[in-house]
Amino acid sequence: MFSELIKQIRTLYPGREAISLHEPLFAGREKEYTTQAIDSTFVSSVGAFVERFEQDICAFTGADYAVATVTGTAALHAALLAMGVRPEDEVLTQPLSFVATANAINYCGARPIFLDVERDTLGLSPAALEDFLTTHTICRDNTCYNRATQRRIAACVPMHTFGHPVRIEEVVAICRRHHIAVVEDAAEALGSKYRGRHCGTFGDLGIYSFNGNKTITCGGGGMVVGHDKKLTDRVRHLTTTAKIPHPWQYRHDQAGYNYRMPNLNAALGCAQLEMLPAFLADKRELAAEYEKILVAVPALEFIREPAEARSNYWLNALLTSDREQRDRLLAACHKEKIFCRPAWDLLNTLPMYNDCQTDNLTTANWLADRLINLPSSVRQLNRQRTPEAV
Incomplete structure (x- = not known):
């Protein structure tokens, strides 16, 4: 048949x-750039290609700030933490997604709530989101709570499935009315647009993945993007082991994460982004x-x-x-x-x-x-x- x-x-x-x-397809300057990174001796999380890759992603997507991470999952975890997601909070998302979407919520000690998707976008349904928030939540002091569990609903994570854009403007507008942060899972959607604007740039923060099977790859890697410098600075601090900047002292002000992208991976990413x-x-x-x-x-x-x-x-x-x-x-x-x-x-x-x-x-x-x-x-x-x- x-x-x-x-x-x-x-x-x-x-x-x-x-x-x-x-x-993956390596048809550009990948070998040239990775060789440059090796010759520089900066092959770990410090190096010129890391900064360049962040700047290039901003230039391509229209984001104002970007922080390169070791994986897309790490990017999503750090973004949720930066938005203040805490243990016992709840986070709205969709069930049709890669497991990393829920895992990143779990890493925060929070619990996902799974809402239905749309047939045409494959992503989170604005109607299902509105219905759930109207029926099952209450807002007090500009904070949204689940009526059944009394837990705070701290964030919403819509995911652009297979690169097809969610109706993200509608999702963001609904969440704004209910005082819920939006972390946009655009792991699969680099280069996708909704109403002329790049996916990943609508929410409070957005993330991309550069895993080996993505449209472009760093071998592994991710990126957090946003328009609020305080938020992206928070992500940068959390993903750099929460180290307080100093020329020689190693002081950390909280339990951070070793989530920064190595320069070698960023070199690969710069070449891939050109293609x-x-x-x-x-x-x-x-x-x-x-x-x-x-x-x-x-x-x-x-x-x-x-x-x-x-x-x-x-x-x-x-x-x-x-x-x-x-x-x-x-x-x-x-x-x-x-x-x-x-x-x-x-x-x-x-x-x-x-x-x-x-x-x-x-x-x-x-x-x-x-x-x-x-x-x-x-x-x-x-x-x-x-x-x-x-």
Whole structure:
């Protein structure tokens, strides 16, 4: 049944026996910059490339300040701490996400509350958020509390799933009315925009990931971005072991974290960021090819970028008719060494989070039964081509 689809996918990656979900591509000055970092002897968390990478991310996204971290998870953890999330607080988020979203909340000693997502964005539903806050919370002294648990709801973490933008302006506006901080999980969304503005720059703070499978990679790495210098300075302090700046003394004013990005990784990131416009153009071309292919396949639906959004198409995705069809397609692709994958298990179903509060999660459950991610690596870059505006 799926033989023609598999054949068509192979035409997108000619000459490959095995087609991975998402591979890195090093087609720029990666070796040159990492060699410079090695020659400088500054290979750890101090070095010129760290500062440059932070500045380059600001220039690309429109953020005013940025702090490079060792992973995207560390970035999210530090951002939540900087926003004042404390033990026994609660944080609103979505169940359709990588486990790091919930783990970072857990690291703070807080508990996630999982609210439903939208079918078109795959991300946190503003309607579900508004309904939960109206029905289940009360505000006292400009602080939001859960009526059932009496815990403070300290923050909201919307995630831009597979690079498709959440309706982030609506989410932020709702949270503002209820006195809830927004930490934007844009780990998968570097290069994605909502209403012309880069994802990651709408919330009080936002984060990106540069893991090996992301659109650009540092091997590992993350970034916290924001517009409030006091907040990003707080992140920088927390991620540098809370060390008080001094030429020689090592004094720390609280328990901090060794979360800063090494200069070697930042060198790689600087080179990758130079290639990002070309990567994004190639990925949009790939998405258009998938859409053409899937129009001809009954019962399969390509997931397009949402209205008023421009997606980076980090991972292309389709919807099957049901879980049985999903599993048959996955099995057929893996047999042919085309390494598609389903969506993550919903976070509320994992043993460490299955007692967390949720709403009905109708759409999240529906999507989890049907989603498949397709191979989405950047393919061949035509250096003569002028990339689309990003």
